[in-house]
Amino acid sequence: MQDLFAAPASGPARRIHVGIGGWTYAPWRGGMFYPAGLVQRRELEYASRELTAIEINGTYYGAQKPATYAKWRDETPPGFLFTAKAPKRIMASRRLAGTGAQIEDFVGGIGELGDRLGALSWQFERGQAPTPDELAAFLMLLPAQVDGRRLRHALELREPALFTPDLLALLRQRNVALVFAGSDEHPAFADVTADFTYARVMQSRADLEHGYPEAELDAWAARARAWAAGGDPAELPHVGPPRPGTAPREAFVFFIASAKERNPAAARALIARLS
Template structure:
């Protein structure tokens, strides 16, 4: 089993992190992604050595114990990063500015991931349209650090009307990344608002072994390198004109949703192009 767990070649730069959403998915078993016969308790151990990041989805639906986070941390290699979706109970709050205690509770637990924690994803689902003042008050609740480590925050919105220059200014003032949703269902804008970028690609096709055509994977490799090198891909939709000549930054790219059974292969194909 040792060879199966050998780490894959690193991405083009340590600041690029590529992965999938979650790691417990039955169709990935039996040789599709996980080797035939691999026991379920070793799936995170395996996945974290084939990919360089995983977005934790379970945190959106329920509370995890600090001991669980510690276990996940210890099963993954140095340099691997988790991101995590903030709990639905927070994101659906009728009064966002009053959710400070819940934010602190969530952050206090997940900080147990230590140096494996890459970013926190705060996702407002379709139909949730916070006013700019309310959103600002909520974002001010997000702590800049936890457990002595800096925290990074990313915001995903699904109401097209919210994507305005005023929103970009709000996020830039707080160094919060605007999530790029590579989707044909949700608004997708790639404006850079922080010292890292966060993309969630949702267009895998079940009929393709790697989920995406080669040309699209090549394009995502180019864009990911641009993000990491400080660039701003001008072939993606923006609210404002792309800004050239930025400083190097970390870049997170996740393949999620859609034909989920193909997402690990898509992530591995992107890593190969970046490596």
């Protein structure tokens, strides 16, 4: 595809991936994020050259055809990464251990993203409280690779009682990242449980140009750098004691929900701080 959009002058540290949830949102058009007059079919192409990652939220409501994932792959530049939320039909199952075939079907299709696939996010909603045995059996079903490429998994929980030391031990055993929900509405714990981290920041304000005060964006830049360097920011809430690692890791930071119209500006501002 002919590249009609300029890439950012300089991107964030290679191991830090910063973005938003989805790319089709009407308020982003007309100059808020997308240039006035940009045709909708080119929005992904534009967004993937302004940001370094996008979390695909639509997969929660229904998987796409493999050809669609391949198209998205081809519209984005090398180094750009997608993450994707697993389908609700899997996550809402009353028998998690029996979802193996559905997981394989989802992973088999989204594998068409190839080297653009950064991680899969498995989100349980508030009120969903699988037992430790149910959760362990479910995590055993998550494949370690797809089409010969490593596949990373992140787990998001919204039931406060699930956040225990035993949960951390299970996730570390399976090398599954615990999603940090930067939110006032959901439990938010930043324990590092894998060789990558995954943060979803959900506190943007409509009355601020970048969605967040400058000091908060500075703080997120420092946290992202710490995660990527192998650190574990102690100022964030933890279930257990912070556990800095010994090796660099990849870090995903997404600006999600809240004043959604401001999230692209927040992501751009963080990328600028990391450049």
